[in-house]
Amino acid sequence: MTKQRRLLSDDGLEQVLRRDELTVEDVRIALATVRHGFKADELLAYARSLVPDADLLDGSALRALARADITEDEASKEIQKNRAFCARLAGLLPSILRLFDSRNNLAGIFRMIDDCYNDFHVTAVSRRKDRQTREIKEGLADAIKFSLKAAEAIENAKLVGTEYQSFCEVYFLDGKNQPRYLDDLVEQLRMYSGVAEIVDSLIDLNPPGPFRTLYLSGNDARTTVVEYAYHMCTMWNGPRLVTTPGSQFADLCSFLFEAISGQADEGLSGAINRYARSDERKQWDREGQEEVSEDDNFLGLKGRMRFAQENLRLYTAMARRSTLSEMAKTLVALRLQDEANQYEEAKNTYGPNQVYLSQMNSEQIATMFTDAIESWRPDKQKDFADFLESKKASLDALEIKLGESRRAARDATS
Known part of the structure; x- marks a missing residue:
């Protein structure tokens, strides 16, 4: 019978991470804690009964094991990879954490290292971004063509109309989300083709940050590591990003890459240079500059106004595209009007008091309920x-x- 690993409290996790030296078991306990909370639940106990060290699986793999979406052998292979990850971290984690001036949330840095580990291995097996983009656009072209073809075929099959309405009534028992008449379904298919055109145009326009349509990892795993290192440094006062080889930032990237990939003494200067010039880095810096005090009473309204302004610019640019169908043009015009209305509503609501819950952002709501x-x-x-x-x-x-x-x-x- 395998001994069950205990999980840690918040304070216990911080105490472990502050040690000058770590054992492999220290890291295993810390990893299991950040992945599964601070106490063993029924799902974790069941997974542990199936394979040893199941607590080293991440949340999605643990659930997949419990549901039998993956076999015990597949889970064991994943656990073995995580054991090797823990062994590398035992030697490298103290050196990584010492590079950060802020020591009040070492658990946050450790969680981000774990996120980087998971994203790195997804990125490593991904296809090139340009190939992924091309395949998505080809799929959208098919969706537009076949949705319009389906709408035309449904219109021509006139005998189905009455029966369609009757079967809708018994199939959609709650009456929700049901196209009541066949004409409604046809109109929805045509509207769908217009939306697919708009999404295709959004890919071409490639707006930045949260307005981006495609979030593709590509296959540049080294840049993924550099990006995570930079995020950690800006959040917890780590080394400044410089492209000079041998800098503390370069050391951090090398330590992180070795811990995650198992490859030592790898040069990441190319990835550091690429990320330093990237749109992703510029967007991260821009978002950091736009941050305001969480105590700002008008934070939610300011965000709505800024979001509506960006959408107005985006869809105004799209409206100029001559290749859009009449349906797509109609949808863009409607979206522009809706964004303008939302901007005006937020602007006119701006005042000295917050009266409604909808005026609060998610952090303020969480704080209010926590206090209550x-x-x-x-x-x-x-x-x-x-x-x-x-x-x-x-x-x-x-x-x-x-x-x-x-x-x-x-x-x-x-």
Whole structure:
């Protein structure tokens, strides 16, 4: 029977990461903690009963194992990779963390290293960005052509109309999201073709930051490491990005690359230079400059106004494209009017008080509810926590039941 690994509290995790030297088991416990919270739940316990060290799987792989989407052998191979990752981190993590002046959230840096590990291996097996973009645009062209062809074919098959309405009524029992008449379906297909045209145009316009349509990882895994290193440095006062070989930033990138890939003494100067000049770096810096105090009462409204302004610029540029169909042009015009209305509404709502919950941003809402919950009596807080845990436990139990039934069916046919 494999000994079950204990998970850590917030304070316990910080204490481990502050050590000058780390053992492999220290890193394994820390990794299991950031991936699965601070206590073992039913899903984790079930996964541990299937394979040793299941707590080293990330959340999606753990759920896939419980549901029998992956086999125990596949899970074991993934666990072996994570064991090797932990072994490398045991030697490299103290050197990485010492490069940061801010020491008040080492767990945050460690979590980002884990995110980098996962993204690196996705990027490493991805195709080139230009190839991915070309395939997506080809798919959109097919979608436009066949949705219009389907709309025309449905219109010509006139006998279906009455039966379609009758079957919609029994198929969509709640009455929601149902095209009531066949003409509605035809109109939706034509509207879909217009939306697909707009998405295709958005890819060509390639707007920056949050307005970008395609978020493609490409296959440049080294640049992924550099990007994560830069994000960590700006968030936790790490080394400044300079393109000079042998700089502290270059050291950080090399340590991070070795921990994640297992390849030592790799030069990343090319990737550092590419990222230093990239749109992604410029966008990250721009977003950092735009950050305002979270106590700003008007933060939500300012964000809505800025977002509407960017969309107005984007869709105005799109409206000038002569290749758009009449449907796409109509949709763009409607979107422009809606964005203008949202901007005016936010502008006119701007005032000294926040009256409605919809005026608050997500952080302010979270703070408000946290303060409210903390004001409850301890027994009421416990009842609320138990209620949330019971809902999560119900979902975990369903995942486990599905996995057990799948394994039983596999065993019966093997």
